[in-house]
Amino acid sequence: MPAPPYLRIVEDVKARVARGELKEGDRVPSTRRLAQDWGVALATAAKALTVLAQEGVVRAEPRVGTLVTSWRPGAGPRAQAGARRLGGGEHELTRERVVAVAVEMADAEGLAAVSMRGVAGRLGASTMSLYRHVRDKDDLVGLMIDAVLGEFPLPEEPPPGWRARLELSARLQWAAYRRHPWLAWVTSLTRPRPSPGLLRHTEWALAAVDGHGLAPDAMMRIHILLYSYVQGIAANLELEQQAQAATGLTDEEWMDRNAPYPALLAQGGYPTFVKVVEDLGGDFELDLDRLFEFGLRPLLDGLALIIERG
Known part of the structure; x- marks a missing residue:
């Protein structure tokens, strides 16, 4: 009976080390690269890296990647334990390291791949050791949010004018979503997390429109509207990442194979859509960065009618 795919990856990496x-100190292929090279799901590739970390073959280095340790084939349990210690291990665990590895996993594989067990495995530590640094996965996700928003800090001194302040906040949020696509799926409007990073953007937006004679509910709605605009577009970043992993096709490749939905359009009833598509002549690219830019200025123009009217 053939070995399961994740074990074949494990044995291949070990053989390459041998x-x-x-x-x-060399970097091993990323989860996404392993999945592509072996034709397996991201979860399978992630499991292989977790097993390699548990066996002391590799270690996760935040912001660097997964690196080979001093492990050697045929080494006894004591030597392998030493490799795990050199690779990090429980005695070097910190909250910052746990969070950084979790962010790295979410960036590469999506938030669904992040679990306490998976993060511990990638760190070469026991699952229980993580609970000395984070309460549970929900606590871990909250720390991940603050960590990635902290990569794009709001300045100490805001620019002059409400418009410049709101635009800066929107652009910093977009940059965070762009680098970490999973972020848009854990920042709920209806069930907001008590996140210092998110609350700083709320405070920034409310302070930007304060002093313009607006009612408190109008101030809050302006903040929520701008936040929703950025988050709503950003939610497609993670969806596209998941779709590429599942199909192996980029969005353009998928559209080439599926657009413009011939069977559906053949039924009739969509004359305007057909006309616009024909007029475009295949010269339309749904670029999310351009879409963000396209809508931001008109949104701020619309808010000006509310804010400057007071």
């Missing part, structure tokens, strides 16, 4: 193709 042959000297991968040396101590």
Whole structure:
């Protein structure tokens, strides 16, 4: 009976280390690269890296990747334990390291791939050791949110004028979503998390429109509207990442194979859509960055009618 795919990946990486193709400190292929090279799901590739970390073959290094340790084939349990310690292990665990590895996993595989067990495995530590640093996965996700928003901090001194302040906040949020697509799916409007990073943007937006004679509910709605605009577009970043992983096709490749839905359009009833598509002549690219830019200025123009009217 053939070995399961994740074990074949594990044995392949070990063999490459044994042959000297991968040396101590070298980066091993990322989860996404392994999934592509082996034709497996991201979860399968992630499981392989977790097993390799548990066996002391690799270690996760935040903002660097997964690196080969001093592990060598045929080493006894004591030597393998030493490799795990050199790779990090429980005695070097910190909250910051746990969060950084969780963010790295979410960036590469999506938030669904992040679990306490998976993060511990990637760190070469026991699952229980993580609970000395975070309460549970929900706590971990909250810390992840603050960590990635902290990469794009709001300045100490805001620019002059409400419009410049709101635009800056929107652009910083977009940059965070762009780098970390999973973020849009854990920042709920209806069930907001008590996140210092998110609350700083709320405070910034409310302070930007304060002093213009607006009612409190209008101030809050302006903040929510701008936040929803950025988050709503950003939600498609994670969806596209998941779709590419599942199909192996980029959005353009998928559209080439499926657009313009011939069977559906053949039924009739969509004359305007057909006309617009024909007039475009295939010269339309749904670029989310351009869409964000396209709508931001008109949105701020519309808010000006409310804010400057007071």
